[in-house]
Amino acid sequence: MAEPILQLSEIRKTFGALKATDGVSLDLRKGEIHALIGPNGAGKSTLIHQICGSIRPDSGTIRFLGEDMAGLDMAARVRKGLGRSFQISSLAPEFSALRNVMLAVQARQGSSYRFFRPVAGDRSLTGPAMAMLERVGLEKRAKVPAAELSHGERRQLEIAIALALEPKAFLFDEPMAGLGPEGSKRLTGFLDGLRHEAPILLVEHDMDAVFALADRISVLVYGRIIATGTVAEIRSDPEVRRAYLGDAA
Numbered sequence: 305m306a307e308p309i310l311q312l313s314e315i316r317k318t319f320g321a322l323k324a325t326d327g328v329s330l331d332l333r334k335g336e337i338h339a340l341i342g343p344n345g346a347g348k349s350t351l352i353h354q355i356c357g358s359i360r361p362d363s364g365t366i367r368f369l370g371e372d373m374a375g376l377d378m379a380a381r382v383r384k385g386l387g388r389s390f391q392i393s394s395l396a397p398e399f400s401a402l403r404n405v406m407l408a409v410q411a412r413q414g415s416s417y418r419f420f421r422p423v424a425g426d427r428s429l430t431g432p433a434m435a436m437l438e439r440v441g442l443e444k445r446a447k448v449p450a451a452e453l454s455h456g457e458r459r460q461l462e463i464a465i466a467l468a469l470e471p472k473a474f475l476f477d478e479p480m481a482g483l484g485p486e487g488s489k490r491l492t493g494f495l496d497g498l499r500h501e502a503p504i505l506l507v508e509h510d511m512d513a514v515f516a517l518a519d520r521i522s523v524l525v526y527g528r529i530i531a532t533g534t535v536a537e538i539r540s541d542p543e544v545r546r547a548y549l550g551d552a553a
């Protein structure tokens with residue numbers, strides 16, 4: 305089998321006496337959505353932070369496209385192709401939706417030689433940025449400042465920014481949070497197609513979305529993965545039902 309795009313081996317992180325991630329091993333393969341589920345406080349966000357480089361593991365290895373990520377900071381990992389969209393917004397609120405995406409396109413293109421050119425009028429940036437807004441269905445809101453967008457629209461914008469960086473894998477931490485049924489349905493459809501562009505590690509509490517999308521699911525409880533499998537395997541696993549899914553299965 306081809307080497308996984310992303311491979312975590314025995315990742316550990318403690319906060320004082322608390323083992324937030326306690327020997328987590330998992331992989332993300334080409335073309336798949338791998339969902340990471342588990343109760344509140346299980347360590348899901350801590351794990352995502354360790355992959356993207358904002359938290360350093362105490363031990364264990366993270367390999368992305370065959371390369372050990374240990375020495376790389378967050379920005380370097382983004383440049384390597386690790387794309388992400390987070391619970392906590394990273395938008396520039398006073399800038400328009402379009403300009404937020406243009407900044408990401410500029411970062412992708414490598415901005416040093418265009419340092420003195422004003423970003424607002426640069427067609428090599430507006431074209432690709434508009435294309436990203438169209439993909440997420442936000443083109444009609446291109447000129448609206450990010451601060452004035454609805455919660456759902458801001459989530460769409462964050463995904464457009466992640467796309468603009470042309471990642472080789474996506475890390476999504478609760479993208480459905482606060483979207484409502486209609487928004488979740490739309491985003492589910494969008495992520496469904498996205499997996500063919502780059503595989504997705506998806507942390508999500510919305511089980512309808514997880515069951516609709518996941519090729520594989522890993523269940524994290526108290527920092528440990530208690531099961532990895534297909535949707536059917538996970539839904540029928542007695543330990544998973546006891547620890548997390550209960551009636552949702």
Ligand SMILES: Nc1ncnc2c1ncn2[C@@H]1O[C@H](COP(=O)(O)OP(=O)(O)OP(=O)(O)O)[C@@H](O)[C@H]1O
Binds near residue numbers: 324343344346351
């Ligand atoms: N910086 C920190 N310092 C101390 N404890 C922390 C820190 N970050 C997380 N924790 C603790 O680590 C544990 C795992 O938290 P984490 O946010 O990773 O869980 P989670 O599975 O993402 O939860 P949720 O589903 O509620 O987002 C929790 O007990 C949390 O309180």
